[in-house]
Amino acid sequence: MTGGVSRSGPLPDGTVDVAVVGGGVVGAAVARELAGREHDGRALSVALVEARPDVGDGTSKANTAILHTGFDATPGTLESRLVRRGYELLGGYAERAGIPVERTGALLVAWTGEELAALPALADKAVKNGYRQCEIVGADEVYGLVPALGPGALGGLTVPGESIICPWTTTLAFATEALARGAGVLLNTRVEGVQRDGGEETVLLTNRGPLRARWVVNAAGLGSDAVDRLFGHERFTVTPRRGELLVFDKMARPLANRIVLPVPSSRGKGVLISPTIYGNVMLGPTAEDLRDRADTSTSEEGFAFLVDKGLALMPELLKEEVTASYAGLRAATEHGDYQVHLDGAERYLVLGGIRSTGLTSSMALAEHAAGLLAEAGLVTSVRDELPEPPRMPNIGEAFPRxxxxxxxxxxxxxxxxxxxxxxxxxxxxxxxxxxxxxxxxxxxxxxxxxxxxxxxxxxxxxxxxxxxxxxxxxxxxxxxx
Amino acid sequence: MNLTTDVAVVGGGPSGLTAAAGLAAAGLRVLVLDREREAGGIPRHSDHTGYGLRDLRTVMTGPAYARLLANRALEAGALVRTSAMVTGWAGEHALDVTTPEGRLRVDARAVVLATGARERPRTARMVPGDRPAGVLTTGQLQNVVHLHHGKVGTRAVIVGAELVSWSAALTLRTAGCRTVLMTSEHDRAESYAAFSVPGRAVLRVPVATATRVVRINGRDTVESVEIEDLRTGERRTVPCDTVVFTGGWIPDHELARAAGLAMDPGSRSPVVDNALATSRPGVFAVGNLVHPVDTADVAALDGRHVVRHVLAYLGGTPTGAEAIPLRAGAPFRWVSPGLVRPGAGAPPRRRILLWPDEHRAVARVMVTQDGREIARRTLPWPVSPGRVFRVPSSLLSGADPHGGPITVSLA
Known part of the structure; x- marks a missing residue:
């Protein structure tokens, strides 16, 4: 088959080396990575298969858009390792491809004695995750860093490396580079079934007809468990966790020049306030487990909760107009870590349960996926003379437009x-x-x-x-x- | 590229164009900067009659009115640059502008802000639910239908029952879309009785009062809205494919805020005095930027009013005495102007403008200063939310020029 974007009509004939199911940030990163590799001296043919009409149109478009250092990951997990690695990879790639990133830094703010007491352990955890720049600061310094905070802050922990990034441009850059490297991007293409003939090929049955692939990578996000079942596995269940967010007018931006994070505590996970790469200020998210994997509606309860939290965190913020509200669904599972499983015999790899850290870890996941596929027999090397990364149009507020x-x-x-x-x-x-x-x-x-x-x-x-x-x-x- | 001018007018709607015509006629170099492709402002896409009554003593359609005001400014000698977007301040009276011909820096001796107002969209009103296509404001609706001849759906719910809401209903009818319901959070429809009676008769639009929209349903396109009766708490679903959010005005005040001008928390407008001067000397603000919103002709007359004061400023006339704050008492949200400067003459049209949050059949206006009642008068027009309530400025004549803030409220 040939590369290019296809949104309708029958799928191209022939067999691709790798079909990547799911055109979110992870799938796009994997397609980009594999399309830049060769096997036995021949470039891999890659198809990125996405059910929706665009890449980055699901969970990847509605997250908190933070480039995480991984300071608060669970040490020793795959997530911790890949977030740390992904932070470096994506930070570097963003510069080359013109993906807007702002190194704002973050501040965790403790509002209760319990939260204050939790800060040293968080600082230790950061070190265990390989991040050594955290610093515990007193209330005065907290207000010095973010003067608009509401009254009652007791202290904080700085995370200077936390940054904000454009999630939309990131996914588009990966997919655009995958295209430039010869991959096909098949949109409006929903995988509904899988046929294995026991040989070397898998047939993905889609609403646009069959697609034959020698290898399949499942990066289907909210649908990753469903696709995993099509391959006969019962390994994890995705419970969509809805996060509602409010985006405030650009006039609010001077109030929040860095990310203000909650301290995880027995009161449950709080909400954050973050500047956005587009020059706004974001408040959220809520966290609510749902059944419906397409329900990205916002709710009265969610808004009321956020307004309530926001009034306590930063009263001035709530005096500004709300420019947008949206809800994203995080692909949470019953497991505490990413669900990455290789099935060598079936020539199948699943990258599931990639939670909100997936934006940061995307390139590391792609690198990891290439390594796993090599273990199973798809040994590849990076091709010579790859095209330069695309130079993406800047839509970040901090850079010239x-x-x-x-x-x-x-x-x-x-x-x-x-x-x-x-x-x-x-x-x-x-x-x-x-x-x-x-x-x-x-x-x-x-x-x-x-x-x-x-x-x-x-x-x-x-x-x-x-x-x-x-x-x-x-x-x-x-x-x- | 650098340009110099005597007066830069930001915004080429009724107030900006009228100010420009007057200032140019007085012999000043005037440059109007409008970001749209054509000057004229909101009336350009308001394809019904009723424009020009107070300023031109005639009535005409919005587009005809817009053209006439633009032509008058040009004939008076003002320069009108369209597709010219002011992006920020380059100095006290200097502006950064983006145009297809390049970036401009405009150095003026005085600036008149006439950036108007817009309707709060769904997001700013925090109406939850799905986020399908087919949810718009009156401004977008009229742009689509009258300027671009585009299509809308077939069954609409209009949120709001103000004057502009009926304008939206007319536009929908033109576009072949039936308004199945108009909702108002107030106990009665806000708009002029003169409009709503024929409106109800001709357009046959049912109005649900004391009702708010609590949710929008439909993933790709609108399927329905959920409404709540504020009296009973009862909720029901109204099938529709279009939702138009009307009114809920907010001034386009970003340039004013970027300058650090004193702002009125009630209207979110820059605070002006009776000369329409803002807190920065040489920067004036007119039209619906300072009273979101009154009718186009009232906005235009602000433009006429400001001419004398800009001339006085440029002529070096001192601004005069210390201004007295004017405050909105219950049931008003804001008052314009927000400052009364003794010696600066009457405000535009000798009227104080107020925005009521409640309906009152009888308007017993009370003016107080330092705990003392300085005037009380029953006015022969009702107080209705969703439209400006106008009070003669003569009610302030008993104020002590050295006294404290003056409050206008209803007894």
Whole structure:
């Protein structure tokens, strides 16, 4: 089969070396990694198979967008190791690919005696996780670092390495580079069954017909247990854990220049306040176990809980307008660690139960996956003369954007034509996104590529104009749904 | 590129264009910066009549009114730059601007902010539920239908029953979409009786009062909304494919806040005095940025009002006496202007504007200062939430120019 993006019609004929099921941040990272490798002197052919109309359209689009140091992971777990490694890998890759990252640092704030007493153990745990920069600070220093905190903070723990990153650009960069390396990205393609003929090939039965693969990597996130069962396993169950988040107006950003984390305690996991890479401030998440794996609705109870928490944590924040609210589903399982299992005989690898740390660990997981596949017989090496990583359009607030760049506008007036006023997205950026190797399927996809319409007016001024620009390029989403 | 001008006007809606026309006619170099492709502001996509009554003594449609005001500014000699987005301040009276021709730095001697207001979208109102397509504001709806001739659904629920809500209902009808319900959290519909009676008759829109929308259902497209009767707590589901959030105004105040101007917590507008001067000398604010929102003609008359004061500032006239804070008492959320400066003359149209949160059939206005009642008058128009309540500024004439804050409330 050949590479490229396919959203409708029959699947390409032929057999791919590896089918990666799930186009979230982990699947995209695995596809990118494997597409850059060769086996017996021949480049691996890779298909990234995603049920939704876009990559990064599930759990990967709705998380807290933190690049974790892994200071609070459970020492000795695979998660701890891969988060630490992924932090380095993704931090470096982000610079090369232009994925916006801000090294804001974090501060855990203790509000009770119990939480204060827990700080030394957390600092020790960080060291066990290989992170040595944490420091316990007193209440004065806490208020010095984050003056807008509400009254009652007793002390804190600094985590200078915690950072914020754009989760949307990360997934898109991986998928775009996978494409550049020759992979196929099969969207609107839901795996519904698996046929094993006992030979070397697996047939994935999808809504768009069969796809033959020599190896299968399951990175299906919320569906990873279901796909695992298709391969005959009963190893883990994903319980979607809904996290609701409130995003406050950009005017709030000076209130929160670093991530404010809760101290895990007997009161349960608290909520965090974080600056976002787009210049807003986020409050959340809630944590609620659900049955419905597609229920990303927000709730009255969730909002009330967050408002209540927010008023105590940072009263000034709640005086600002809410620009967005959303809910993400974390792929929690009954196990305390990632569910990574290799089935050599079946030529099958599952990367399941990847919780909210998956954004950080994605590249390390991909590296780990390549290693595991080699153990099972798919020995690969990195190809020579790979294309350069893509240079992704910057949608981070801390870096120059086209509307600010005189030289860009001089070369192309479209970069000086602001279409989405609140987010200052130009006609040039929207045009570029629509013409990119992995174009958006809908307005949400365009939003994740450009920030168009994600601002405070939510389309009051620009909604019609942005919609008009999107309309001439309808993919075959409707007919294939 | 650097540009210099006497006055930079940010926003080319009714108030900004009217200010620009007046300032240019007085011989000043005036530059209007508007981020839209065409000047005119909100009336451009408000395709019904009723515009121009107070400022032009005639009525016309929104688009005709927008064109007329833009032409008047041009004829008076103002420069109007469209697709020109002001992105920040480069100095006390200097602005950074992005245009298709490049970045501009505009150095002015005075700045008039006329950035208007927008409706709070669903997110700012924190209505939970699914997040399907088909949820919009009146502004987006009218943009889609009147400027872009796009389509909407077939069954709409309108949240709010203000003047703008009926405007949304008219637009929906034009687009072939039936309004199956209009909801208001107030005990009675807020809009003018004159509009809602024919509105109900012609548009046959049922209005659910004391009702709030508590949830939106539908994964990809809207399937229904859940509404709650605030009196009984009873909830029911209303099938629809479109939800329009109307009213709930918030000024486009980001540039004002970026300048660090004193802000009014009630309206979230920059605080102005009777001369429409903000807390930064030489920066003025007009229109619905300072009273979110009154009608377009009232906004335009702010633009006319500010001309004399900008001229006085540029001529070096001192601003005069210390200003007295004006405060909104119950049941009002805000009052505009927020400062009364003795010696600066009357406010625009000799009116104090207030935003009520409750309905009152009889308006017994009371003005107090330092615990002393300085005026009381029953006004012959009702107090209705969702629209500005106007009080003659003559009620302030008994205030002590050296006294403390003045409060306007209802007895």
């Amino acid at each position: 086209p509307y600010m760049c005189d030289d860009l506008i001089a070369g192309d007036p479209a970069y000086g034509t602001v279409v989405c006023f609140c987010e200052r997205v130009t006609a040039g950026e929207i045009r570029d996104a629509l013409a990119s190797p992995l174009p958006p399927a809908d307005i949400d996809g365009l939003r994740r590529r450009t920030r168009a319409m994600m601002g405070r007016c939510q389309g009051f001024f620009c909604g019609a104009e942005v919609g008009r620009r999107l309309a001439p390029v309808p993919d075959s989403v409707e007919e294939s749904r």
